[in-house]
Amino acid sequence: MKKSENTSRVKNRTSNREFTVVTYSFLILYAALAIYFCYFIGIKSEDFINHAANPRLSVMSKHTVRGDILSSDGKVLATSKIKDSGNEVRVYPEGRKYAHAVGFSVNGMSGAEADANFYLLRSHAFFVERIQNDILEKKNQGDNVYLTLDSQLQDVAYNGLGNYRGAVFAMEPSTGKILAMVSKPDFDPGNVSKDWESLTEDSDTAALLNRCTQGLYPPGSTFKIITALAYLRDHGDEKTDFDCEGSYNSGGYTIHCYGNSVHGKIDFPMAFAKSCNTTFAKVGLSLGKGDLKNSAEDLFFNKSLPSDLSHVKKSSFSMKNNADDALVMQTAIGQGDTLVTPYHMALIASAICKDGQIMTPYYLDRIENNTGTLVRSFHGRSGGEMLISKNEAKKLRKYMRKVVTEGTGSIMNVSKYKAYGKTGTAEYTSDKNKTHSWFVGFAKKGKKEIAIAVVMEGAGAGSSFALPLAKNVFDKYYE
């Protein structure tokens, strides 16, 4: 009896191999679904929760007092005050200085107020306190959000821009932490709803625009970094000497060196350091068709940039392969139709500093509850790789170092840190006397690194305005 049962079982099992296959197919499907669901709730869901189109956040403010926003060193940048009437108002103690970084939370949202909206409205207060509040129908205190911004660097950058329009964007290449982010013209975040009409109607000022991430500027000579990369790839050797007579004519168009300088016999690294337009115009013409575009796209031109910030614009490089000599020469020295964001230029500097690796820039550092207990901290994550080899990055570093030691950036040649960079003076209208002042570069001392992009609209030469500002930021950073 027992034996027959056994054999029938065995028979049953072999003849039901198909059922095993079907059952396991479904088990795998369901297990994958369950794992994915956990992954979504645990990790991926934040992109969705925090999205502006999610209506749930507005309801959370009924139960929660919006938390504070602070700089990395603990300066309060935004806080909620309860008025006698019981209404909650948002106060910005640092005012305009952090207008774009911290943003506002009325008439829509921007900056950290928008990006950290969910965290600010979530309370991790002690649970007994929360139950008490529930019973008394009082609001819970929302969590506080610390930014990566350093208030001292932000001060230097903000004051450095003075009355000029422009942008300063500084970050840590090894982590992606944003250290300073200033854009001018600015606005008073506490009065946004009162000033709303003038803020939105004045398209010339465009004060609400964060010029770091959305300002599209002609790069001027800072673009020579990209031209140099293309040159390295085409020629490899840097021993060729160029002859600079102060200007160069091709196809009926003449390129002049800045300030009518004549550099004479000059090799490529020195031409880079001195920002010799004549040499770079020749270099531009000598490059193979499409080479400059390829190098630019390897450095993320025409591509979405990695970012935790919303609304980062793409830089554009649009020169066609059949462009005439005039446009080729202009493009090679950063004029032409090329447009960049300061954000992108700082990322390029970071990439050169880190052999092509870039970290996604981020500015939300950590979340703490109302008593200072850490709720969550954010970490840098890779933003991909700009396609430059270690050797190319090393050569570009050499050139950018030469700018500081022997070229246009000599005021930055200090002993406290080792600076690298490129100045730029970008024409933006047909009036050659009106120029944006640019500096793009980085500094290091041991493992402490900082990358920066500075643009000052209509200020003049890069070496006279943007460069000293960047130097002040570096000085403060290595103080």
Next chain:
Amino acid sequence: MTHIITSISRFTLIILIALYTYECFAALRRNLSEDESRGAIAAQATYIYLFILNANAVLYLNMEDVRVLALGGCEILLVTLCRILYNKLYTNANPTVTNNLCMLLSIGLVMLERLDMGVAIKQIVFATAALVITVFVPMMIEKLEFLSSLSYLYALVGIMLLAAVLVMGKVVYGAKLNLKLGPVTLQPSEFVKLLFVFFISSSLYKKTDRKSIFITSLIAAVHVLILVASKDLGSAMIFFVTYLFMIYVATRKMSYLGLGLGFGVVACIAGYTLFSHVRVRVLAWQDPLSVVNDAGYQVSRSLFAIGSGGWFGSGLCEGMPEKIPVVSTDFIFAAISEEMGGIFALCLIFICMSCLIMFFNISLQIREQFYKLIALGLSVCYGIQVFTTIGGVTKFIPSTGVTLPLVSYGGSSIVSTMFLFAVIQGLYKRGKRELEDEEE
């Protein structure tokens, strides 16, 4: 006070469903003594009742609507009725399947009460009617011997119904799903699914030579193509997968499964390149936030809800599930996850999974090929439907708009699913009887 009870209930409801889910898997173990298994089933029933009581208490406190109390009472009656009918009328019925039926119905009803009281009332009427109709099904499965000889009739009726939808159907969210007959709106594909399984079983249970496979495949393809033409891609997928696994089990040839899967992949690629509405769905799946107010509207609203609810949920009546489109039918899983929590929703997935494993076990035990194929086909049908709807709502796969059996609102869906469960119960009885006959 209401807020506190709601908050505490977030956890008690999760604990109840977690215990229930545990018992589901415990019941799947092979060597369970009679006492143990009876204990597990009683425990499950207790959890169901507690769930209904707890959830309705929270709903009543929040909504202050006496209809909640009435509906809660009706739910308890329905569950009791269902358990009595199956467990007492059919001493041989599988009590875990009955319990799962009750649990899934209750979860759906609670959520529907929260979303729209009118809809919940209709749903409980449908469920009761379906219960009364389908309670005779197990008996019919046991007694009616001619079921296996109707092969082409099943297909004919099925194809005619689907074709009628294609020709006269009402367009809902870009797809033709419904047929309006006077005051009643039917979703025929829900019933044709069952006919489809009966058709394949009856045409393949005797012989599986090339010719019969070919003819069966041809007729199955007609079903699928009509559904594709109606843009009812979810149903098309359910039919196709059901067909595929049934052919595989009937022929025992792995090559058919491989061939079918390969064909399915080619068909998907062809669909993607040929039809813009397929590409739109795929785009909405890849990055719903990039088309957040457009093609990605539904999926992103669903994910806002699931994400905001988190692991423990917002608590009943504390979330905003009304912001999810078609929430009472296709997207009910998102509403459940938002208000009752991700853990609750996860348990729901596991309950469906345990139910499916139970179904497969039942089909495994049947000896007669015809009934074996039916049980398998219906199981696959159920399994793939649950997967398609939950996968779509959570963005695991592109969303195709099918209902979550027993949980989603919809008369056709609930009647056809209860029919499916009843058939499985009938087959379970049949399988048991076969076993007893053998032992004697």
